[in-house]
Amino acid sequence: MARILNVNNLEKSYSSGSKQLKVLQDISFNVEERETFAIVGPSGSGKTTLLGLCAGLDRPDSGEISLCGTNINLLNEDQRAVLRNKKVGFVFQDFQLLQTLTALENVSVPLELQGEKHASVTARDLLEKVGLGDRLHHYPSQLSGGEQQRVAVARAFSNRPDILFADEPTGNLDAITGEKVEQLLFDLNKELGTTLVIVTHDIELAQKTRKILRLKGGKIVSKDISAS
Template identity: 75%
Template sequence: MTSILEISNLEKSYTSGSKKLTVLEDINFSITEQETFSIVGPSGSGKTTLLGLCAGLDKPDSGSVILNGIELSSLSEDERAVLRNKHVGFVFQDFQLLPTLTAIENVAVPLELQGNKNAYARAKELLIKVGLVDRSDHYPSQLSGGEQQRIALARAFANDPKILFADEPTGNLDAETGEKVVQLLFELNKELGTTLVLVTHDMELAKKTQNILTIRGGKIANLTSAV
């Protein structure tokens, strides 16, 4: 299979006052198309920073990120945003739905940004897949946490992304609701042929993916096959 994401010699640090804090150091790995891959590690180990670099939300100090054959550091911020809108889906711990839009409008947003004239038809299809088409006209405040995350899942898959990044997708959900969301995430990912990159502190969730990258202190501690 072809690589969808290649990470080489990645380094990232931040300056706090006069101190330099190295968050990631010498990170190397690659992910193939349609692979499921998790990034685990203790709080503060650099997991979310790494996810942001992989998705082009931030730039590394050195090293390279090649996403879908494109080296991200060569792109401007606007060009990276276009790339994300075309090829990348996101699921966050806190859902990040737009509060002034209904469920169906939230799902249709990425498609409308692409100028897709069938945005609402596609959004309805996805709401059917996540079992919430009857909540299409509800606003996020009228939905439970589990329902909001299912809407967020539908939105993440709306643009048929090549790769989906999920950052602690069950972090704000109770165990039973979280399990249902995870099942739905993996089902949709398999059905639509997407690559899944999951950041989690939950090893049981990580074990559902094909490969597990463990980070400690900003460095790779281990890369194992879970399947």
């Protein structure tokens, strides 16, 4: 199976006053197509920074990242944005829905902006898949946290991404609702063949993925094959 994400010798620092704060050191790993992959570690271990680098939202100080067969180090901002729009989906902890749009519009508008002719039909189908067929015309304020995250999941899969990055996707949800959203991510991963990369502090969620990368203090402490 082909690699969809390849990370080699990644380093990242940020300025903190007069000091340089090393956030990631010598990070190397790869993710296969259609795989489920978790990045875990305590707060401050560099998980979210690593996710942003892998998705081309930020640039490393050194090291290489190949995403969907493209060395993103060589791309400018606009080229990376095009790659993300075509190949990448995102789910965030805080949903990031537009409050003035309905559930249907939150999923269909990004598709319309990309020139999708049947955006509304695609959005409706996805919202039905995530169990929100009767909530199409509700605004985010009229939806529960779990329902908002399901809208966000539908939006993330709307462009049929090759890879989906989920940053603490159940972090703002209660345990039961969180489990439903988790199952949704794994079901869509199987159904649509999308590679799933999850950043989480939840070990139980991580153990549902095929591979687990553990970070501590910006360094890899282990790479595990999950028993699940």
